[in-house]
Amino acid sequence: IRDSSFAALAPDTYFVAVDSTSLLAAPPWAEQTYGPAGSWDGAVFSGAAGPFYGGEGATVSDAPATLAGSEHVARAIVGAASVSNVDFGFSFNVVVNVENAGQGSLRQFITNAINVGGANAMYFVPAVPTNDTEPVGDWWIVTLLSSLPVLSGADTTIDGRAYDNADGATVLDPNGGEGGNPSFPGKWVGTGANGIVEDGGDDPTLPNYLKPELEINGNDTGFVLEIGASNTTVRRVSVYNSAPGISGITVSAGTGSLITESFVGPRADATQPVVADQVDHGVAILGGAADIIDNYIAFTADGGLFVDNDSLIQGNDIYWTGTVGTPNDGISLEQSDLADTIVIRQNRVDEANAYGLEGWNAPGGWTIEDNTFSNSGRGIHAEGGGVRLFGAGSTFRHNRVVDSRDAGLVLAERSAPGSNKYNLISQNSFTGNGTIAIDQDQTNIGLVNPNGDGITPNSGAPATCGYTLDRVNEGIDHPVIVSATDTGATTTVVGTGCPSSTAEIYRAVTNGFTDNTDPVGGTGTDHGEGATYLGSAAVDGSGNWTYVDAALNTSDEITALAFDATNNTSEFSANATVAAAQDVSGVVFEDIVGDVLNDGVVGDAFNPGVVGTTVRLYRDTNTNGLPDGPDALVSTQATGAGGAYSFTGLAAATYWVAVDSKT
Numbered sequence: 001i002r003d004s005s006f007a008a009l010a011p012d013t014y015f016v017a018v019d020s021t022s023l024l025a026a027p028p029w030a031e032q033t034y035g036p037a038g039s040w041d042g043a044v045f046s047g048a049a050g051p052f053y054g055g056e057g058a059t060v061s062d063a064p065a066t067l068a069g070s071e072h073v074a075r076a077i078v079g080a081a082s083v084s085n086v087d088f089g090f091s092f093n094v095v096v097n098v099e100n101a102g103q104g105s106l107r108q109f110i111t112n113a114i115n116v117g118g119a120n121a122m123y124f125v126p127a128v129p130t131n132d133t134e135p136v137g138d139w140w141i142v143t144l145l146s147s148l149p150v151l152s153g154a155d156t157t158i159d160g161r162a163y164d165n166a167d168g169a170t171v172l173d174p175n176g177g178e179g180g181n182p183s184f185p186g187k188w189v190g191t192g193a194n195g196i197v198e199d200g201g202d203d204p205t206l207p208n209y210l211k212p213e214l215e216i217n218g219n220d221t222g223f224v225l226e227i228g229a230s231n232t233t234v235r236r237v238s239v240y241n242s243a244p245g246i247s248g249i250t251v252s253a254g255t256g257s258l259i260t261e262s263f264v265g266p267r268a269d270a271t272q273p274v275v276a277d278q279v280d281h282g283v284a285i286l287g288g289a290a291d292i293i294d295n296y297i298a299f300t301a302d303g304g305l306f307v308d309n310d311s312l313i314q315g316n317d318i319y320w321t322g323t324v325g326t327p328n329d330g331i332s333l334e335q336s337d338l339a340d341t342i343v344i345r346q347n348r349v350d351e352a353n354a355y356g357l358e359g360w361n362a363p364g365g366w367t368i369e370d371n372t373f374s375n376s377g378r379g380i381h382a383e384g385g386g387v388r389l390f391g392a393g394s395t396f397r398h399n400r401v402v403d404s405r406d407a408g409l410v411l412a413e414r415s416a417p418g419s420n421k422y423n424l425i426s427q428n429s430f431t432g433n434g435t436i437a438i439d440q441d442q443t444n445i446g447l448v449n450p451n452g453d454g455i456t457p458n459s460g461a462p463a464t465c466g467y468t469l470d471r472v473n474e475g476i477d478h479p480v481i482v483s484a485t486d487t488g489a490t491t492t493v494v495g496t497g498c499p500s501s502t503a504e505i506y507r508a509v510t511n512g513f514t515d516n517t518d519p520v521g522g523t524g525t526d527h528g529e530g531a532t533y534l535g536s537a538a539v540d541g542s543g544n545w546t547y548v549d550a551a552l553n554t555s556d557e558i559t560a561l562a563f564d565a566t567n568n569t570s571e572f573s574a575n576a577t578v579a580a581a582q583d584v585s586g587v588v589f590e591d592i593v594g595d596v597l598n599d600g601v602v603g604d605a606f607n608p609g610v611v612g613t614t615v616r617l618y619r620d621t622n623t624n625g626l627p628d629g630p631d632a633l634v635s636t637q638a639t640g641a642g643g644a645y646s647f648t649g650l651a652a653a654t655y656w657v658a659v660d661s662k663t
Contacts, residue, residue: 011079015040018072018088019064020055020103028112031055031096031104033125033168034089038075045075049087053165054096054104058127061103071103092116096127096165100145106216110149110156119155121233124214127165130174132215132268138174139238139268141215147222154229154254160214160237160262172213179263179270179296180209181319181350189348190370191398195427195533204346204370207315209296210236210261215268218242218279223250227288230254236261238268241277247306248279250286255310257290259283265299272299278323281306292316303328303358304349308335313344322353326379329353334360343367350374354383356404361414364391364423370398377405377434382451385410386433390420395567397426401433408433408529412441412450417470424567426504430529435513437529438561438571440472454513455527456571465498465564473568478527479503479545479560481576483651484552491552491578493560494651497539501564505537505547506530508559508575528559528572554580585646588613588639588659609643614660617647627656638663 035052063069113120192202282297322328330349356373377384384405413420430437444450459466466477479497
């Protein structure tokens with residue numbers, strides 16, 4: 001404020017008071033940031049011009065009708081010369097205190113942002129001490145006495161990063177350190193592009209969740225932060241203690257918004273609040289669209305995230321959700337629709353009360369990649385799996401699904417039969433889950449709450465792939481591993497599957513849930529879990545495939561899944577054990593006398609070996625124990641010296657040796 005002057009003043013001491021309420025007509029109300037030399041802080045006059053955040057008292061609002069009530073006052077001593085540069089600076093974006101309302105408060109900043117045109121970014125320069133009472137760390141707490149206004153001004157940023165009021169530029173960090181899931185200090189998630197859990201390599205890593213300096217205590221008053229306009233950002237705050245049934249942060253309107261680097265549910269020191277001080281969902285996207293990136297979301301009474309509109313959910317640590325009601329999920333997409341673009345990438349969801357990721361009765365079409373879903377199904381109820389997907393066209397790849405109470409991934413449908421299809425499940429890692437890794441729930445279609453039905457037997461007709469269009473993922477059969485043979489340098493895996501599909505081969509970790517404990521019944525063979533992705537093989541038009549691997553060894557356990565050209569993906573196959581290669585060998589000889597070796601032995605003068613005879617080896621492909629048309633030719637040889645032949649590197653199976661007597 002420089003464009004004003006008081007002329008022809010007699011020598012004396014004067015006090016200049018700026019009426020901050022007159023900068024703009026209410027409701028906007030700016031707060032002082034800069035003061036001239038002689039600025040009054042309630043105790044002393046400043047010796048030099050510079051930062052002067054909050055005026056005389058940062059917690060007191062300007063009452064400019066009287067000098068005593070004025071907050072923005074400076075002394076000017078007029079002598080023989082005029083006094084100039086008595087300059088005052090004000091900002092509509094600065095927050096200087098932790099009051100519920102009034103000049104310089106968070107509430108006033110939001111009011112300003114609604115009423116002042118253009119982009120408005122909060123600048124937190126506390127001119128008051130930290131006011132937490134916890135033993136570790138220091139931070140500022142705004143305790144609300146009523147709900148904050150809806151963030152209805154576009155391009156508004158709430159930013160809890162704190163700056164030193166001595167210069168307005170130095171970043172303060174009195175609440176140093178990180179938060180995040182205390183059970184997993186390591187930050188690797190998913191498998192990375194190679195599909196292999198390495199805890200290193202190309203596995204993605206979570207960010208550092210730095211403890212925020214500003215905490216907003218909703219104080220059970222209602223909404224804490226509600227985003228109602230486009231391009232709104234919430235950054236570096238802790239939000240807890242919303243009213244019962246109200247989420248910590250709600251997005252109700254607008255597009256292009258961002259929630260990032262915040263704690264939603266935990267206190268600013270990353271600890272769990274008492275039950276009465278929890279939020280319902282951490283973040284709920286109900287009417288607008290927002291990205292949720294790099295947040296620590298934990299200790300929620302209900303689920304962690306509730307998303308029903310466009311969103312990128314990335315880099316979040318979601319922990320111990322659903323502490324009060326059941327069943328409550330880590331991430332819920334259950335009210336999304338086909339027009340929504342939802343990407344869930346590189347998050348860790350641990351200790352969810354129900355599913356780590358729930359797609360309840362929604363149309364699908366989501367991309368879910370490089371996440372870790374662990375220890376899902378903490379509550380006592382039917383929903384104990386890691387992930388449940390409804391709908392069509394979702395992609396689930398490069399994820400880790402571990403230690404769920406029940407199935408790792410359930411594919412289910414409750415509405416129209418055939419609504420669950422074209423769902424790609426590829427290059428994930430499943431271990432330690434209570435039942436099978438991938439469960440196509442084919443027997444509970446249309447029921448109230450389908451949560452998996454165990455291993456689904458193949459149709460028995462490989463050429464048809466098991467397709468039934470009204471079944472989950474169109475009922476595609478899992479592949480069959482016919483043999484896995486260690487020949488020394490490499491292992492060859494041979495199998496059958498849906499013609500023209502892709503088979504993926506995995507190292508298997510058995511969990512004791514075999515197909516004779518499945519409600520359908522079966523042979524008592526483990527199906528998965530597919531723990532480590534090894535590679536893939538194209539299934540030919542006749543339903544055969546071969547995969548060669550240099551890392552597999554004798555006694556390794558493997559399994560496989562298949563997906564077709566439209567991404568329908570099967571359950572895991574029955575496991576197979578890699579076996580050392582075996583040989584079939586012998587001699588073709590001429591029994592000159594015809595006395596079946598009564599006159600000697602193979603190879604002597606009376607029973608010489610015949611060189612150059614054609615010998616063919618067939619495999620009992622249809623396993624019926626009979627040499628018949630469907631049996632596959634494995635190899636053809638001509639006998640060598642002494643009439644010997646040898647077929648080496650064979651998998652355990654029944655073979656037929658056929659000698660061409662005409663040769």
